Amino acid sequence: MTTFAEKLTRKVEVLQNPSLLGLDPNLSYIPGHLLDQAGQAGKQGADQVAAAFLAFNKAILQELQDLIGVVKFQSACYEQYGPAGLNCLRESIGYAKSLGYLTILDAKRNDIGSTASAYARASLAASPLPEDQSSSQTYAALDADAVTLNAYLGIDGIKPFLDACQALGKGIFILVRTSNPSAGDLQDLDLADGRKVYEAMADLVAQWGEDLDAGQKFSSVGAVVGATWPDQARHLRARMPRQIFLIPGYGAQGASAHDALAGLSEGRGGIVNASRSLMLAWQKEGTQGQDFAQATRRAALKMREDLLSAL
């Protein structure tokens, strides 16, 4: 079976683009005409917002399919609109996959035992259905290609996801060093053995990657490493030679292309996320948003150029 790491590496190489499209919609990001259309179709409340989110996502996914190969969906943005929002997330992931994108659910899930297994089923795999069911015996809620995780609870919370990597060719990205101002509250504390907390996390992640797929060039156990800390990213590459870095912080969060790519391994092994700078391109252009998807494409072309010239 092709591993997630192989699929991702190939996508980036074929399209010559390490960009990761983030579809993390909020109501204020959506052009008015999409909300109007959903309203005219009889949708109200959360259903209206979810329908507009879906139309927004689909148009952007269609417009960028020859340009970007990997798309990330921020679960919170959809969860806030309840069952309708989750249905939009489910349909968005399915649509992205139908166009050939690799999909990452950005959910930062974490739990233990049977609950971690339920999260693995919810995000990457499938859940059992009653046995007398004549149709399919399992239900896949989201069926993303990969999911982001938080490993504060140790390997117990990661194991069910590793099983999905092994059995289904899926991937995970574990938070190591995040891009936010207060990331250091816990992550930067000094350990007695000379490491920082985030370095200990990096060592765990590297080890879990070895346990899963040692011998492969890149592991399907990836790491989230914020672009706002390029020195740390370079340093973390040495600790995690086989991890693919999911790199947030480029664009709206202030990191340059050079910063964002600091942790790559000979120009490989990383994908750089941009969410707001792509989704909100139409607002930056000062338009009413009729051509929002083309505006996103223009911003995505500029981003690719920016990243490739820094490589």
Next chain:
Amino acid sequence: MTTFAEKLTRKVEVLQNPSLLGLDPNLSYIPGHLLDQAGQAGKQGADQVAAAFLAFNKAILQELQDLIGVVKFQSACYEQYGPAGLNCLRESIGYAKSLGYLTILDAKRNDIGSTASAYARASLAASPLPEDQSSSQTYAALDADAVTLNAYLGIDGIKPFLDACQALGKGIFILVRTSNPSAGDLQDLDLADGRKVYEAMADLVAQWGEDLDAGQKFSSVGAVVGATWPDQARHLRARMPRQIFLIPGYGAQGASAHDALAGLSEGRGGIVNASRSLMLAWQKEGTQGQDFAQATRRAALKMREDLLSAL
């Protein structure tokens, strides 16, 4: 406004019961007749499971309303059945609140900036709707009274939830020391200043509680402290004198009542979760589950007795 901590303390005192009912259903926990009823009502697949989960939850909530005051819903169990599962979660929380329960969403959410805000809206508060909407201008996806969080990302990820505590009388429980075997992979590492990682987390949690509601007896910033480590719980009480402990690990995970209550403060300031030992009481009694809710009640009465005699 009554704070979450006050509401919770009152519930525990009025009912003389520090038990926390965990409604964390999986398909194998559900008596066959509930699945049959959902099937006979025309539900299939995930809809059938979600309808059976809802009937299961409602019957137990009804049966225990004079006995237990706080209920916890494990998000993963519902998410695995997609939009139908999330709808079941939403209706279960609403039904529990209508019966007077305090509700905790066990979701261990974590993110930063605008995404943390979206999670706070999704779990505790409400999200905006299009402005021309004639009906309510916001949508509350779950509207739980409290939510569990993971603070690996520092205060940035916690702040929007503190705002909901302040403005809406809601509460949070932050993972400090979890109950699973590999909790120590990261949490037990020694820091250079002599603390363990989980002690540093405890100090952050205590500080955030001070920032929110110093002067109150108990804080609405609570802590998750696993019952399987009673020595640590006692020790953590000294570091977090004002935190309410959400204590997992009793029953199915092997901790005794004595272990579970080790971290309380003069018999107060903690709630002890039981999920499987209550939900699966009908299976332990060896029945077909026709009287599952009464079986749960019998197990809950025994649990209360066990806890009160250990106090």
